[in-house]
Amino acid sequence: MNIRREILELNDELIRIRRDLHMHPELGFEEFRTADIIDTRLTELGLQTRRLAKTGVVAVLEGSAGATGGTEGSPTGGPAGPTLMLRADIDALPVQEENDVPYKSLNDGIMHACGHDAHTAMLLIAAEVLVGMRDRFSGTIKFLFQPNEEVAGAEIMVQEGCLENPAVDAAMGVHIWSPLPSGTIGATAGGVMASMGVFTIVIRGRGGHTGYPELAVDPIIAAADVIQTTQRLQTRDISLLNPTALVFSKIHSGTKNNIIPDEVVLEGSLRYLFEPTEAQNPFGRFEEIVRAVCAVHKCECEIEILDENQVVVNAPEMVQLVRECAAEILDDATHVVDHRSMAGEDFAAYAKRVPSIFAFVGTANRAAESDFPHHSSRFNVDEETLPIGVELFVRTALRYFEKQGKGGISD
Numbered sequence: 001m002n003i004r005r006e007i008l009e010l011n012d013e014l015i016r017i018r019r020d021l022h023m024h025p026e027l028g029f030e031e032f033r034t035a036d037i038i039d040t041r042l043t044e045l046g047l048q049t050r051r052l053a054k055t056g057v058v059a060v061l062e063g064s065a066g067a068t069g070g071t072e073g074s075p076t077g078g079p080a081g082p083t084l085m086l087r088a089d090i091d092a093l094p095v096q097e098e099n100d101v102p103y104k105s106l107n108d109g110i111m112h113a114c115g116h117d118a119h120t121a122m123l124l125i126a127a128e129v130l131v132g133m134r135d136r137f138s139g140t141i142k143f144l145f146q147p148n149e150e151v152a153g154a155e156i157m158v159q160e161g162c163l164e165n166p167a168v169d170a171a172m173g174v175h176i177w178s179p180l181p182s183g184t185i186g187a188t189a190g191g192v193m194a195s196m197g198v199f200t201i202v203i204r205g206r207g208g209h210t211g212y213p214e215l216a217v218d219p220i221i222a223a224a225d226v227i228q229t230t231q232r233l234q235t236r237d238i239s240l241l242n243p244t245a246l247v248f249s250k251i252h253s254g255t256k257n258n259i260i261p262d263e264v265v266l267e268g269s270l271r272y273l274f275e276p277t278e279a280q281n282p283f284g285r286f287e288e289i290v291r292a293v294c295a296v297h298k299c300e301c302e303i304e305i306l307d308e309n310q311v312v313v314n315a316p317e318m319v320q321l322v323r324e325c326a327a328e329i330l331d332d333a334t335h336v337v338d339h340r341s342m343a344g345e346d347f348a349a350y351a352k353r354v355p356s357i358f359a360f361v362g363t364a365n366r367a368a369e370s371d372f373p374h375h376s377s378r379f380n381v382d383e384e385t386l387p388i389g390v391e392l393f394v395r396t397a398l399r400y401f402e403k404q405g406k407g408g409i410s411d
Helices: 003-009 011-023 032-044 116-131 153-159 219-229 232-237 282-296 316-330 383-403
Strands: 049-052 056-062 083-089 140-146 170-181 190-204 244-253 263-272 300-309 312-314 341-344 356-364
Touching (some): 003 116, 011 383, 032 049, 170 316, 190 282, 263 282, 312 316
Parallel strands (some): 170 356, 190 341
Antiparallel strands (some): 190 263, 190 312
16 A cells, blocks of 8 residues: 555645634534534544544554454553554634635534634544554554644543543644645654743732822832842743743723723743752742732732643654655755744643654645634635645554554555
């Protein structure tokens, strides 16, 4: 079987699935239609499925190379060998789509503005190709379609057992990526997507008249000082070799221009592309600075921090597999690039437990109007790059088992 030819023969179906999902986006843990489509298609391929975390779908494919028997989908039957998990995310975002395309979202205020429709379609087609190649590897492939990536659904999937039955030995995720041009693949060892925490700070003073500010305790000036002073975190408290991004994105206070308010509410995010230590702890230092500044201004403060994602760390041995396969797919190793991002990704929940690779498939193409940022109301993908993602899933899976001595790649 020629892998590329097989994938290209399914290209019309790949695009059809992606466009259908794009037209019917669903928010996290509400992806019921999407889950049903995934479930039906995997079942038609002869795979047994199970649901996790309401709308997550898991299916298992057992290779039959050298098999002496076993039951499809059984955690104990089938050929011996490692288990590789291939993951796609399925949720959309609360964004009103502005693209003028035939497959524009039909759900008001909801849009696939991050490419998860493409990821789902790519993994479904990869599953179909790999089912037809099961005699070429000995081991297990677990297909994981995960809900609610935008709000850390991966950890819930882990808690509900997605890495068990059978136990996962390695994992792979692929993200369509508009910061990279079409025709490139990004795969880098180490931290590749940032830890992200979101915070809310309530600064309380004592309100009063703007004509008598000395009689009040002004939380506005305290908030301004907090915003300014905490910026030292990125340049003075954390090593410049450890990328850190602190952004305040929301400020709310006051009712009238001549009244000093009682409180100010600040919100924002703190991201960093390294694993924190006692000496280099971004949120620990952030909270210390905030409390100290508020004390100087005689204000009280409450700080709430929600740790949404941890840093995604790629295992070197998994990166090597992907880079080898990517060079074959693109027919040019120079188009396989190093790439890191300060965006967050809950794939970290898998990567911190098993050796993993999170790879980027470039999709920026001005002619296809696919060079808008992720989460933009104009985000779209270059559909010419979808087969690249499918082939990357397929070839990496086969190469993984080949390296384990459980199969091989041959066109």
